[in-house]
Amino acid sequence: MDAPGVPQPTIGQFCAKVCGWVRFWPDHDAITAELTAHLEDHRDVLLERNPALSQAEAEAQAVAAMGDPEALGRELDKSHNHL
Secondary structure, three states, rough: OOOOOOOOOOHHHHHHHHHHHOOOOOHHHHHHHHHHHHHHHHHHHHHOOOOOOOOOHHHHHHHHHHOHHHHHEEEEHHHHHOO
């Protein structure tokens, strides 16, 4: 669990961190679009299930559920290359 008071990255910040590990930059827009769609869908489901959550809280939970952006970026780098 994250430390209290430590701000969680937004969806955009998370996507930027992931793409920071993908060397083939022409794919960054497509990666960002797909990640954003998944994260927004997850956020929306969280909000439907728990209306007491704020949009920011639901977004933070969705981002946290995606895991480590470095690990995800390194894996995506393996499949998004120009070779």
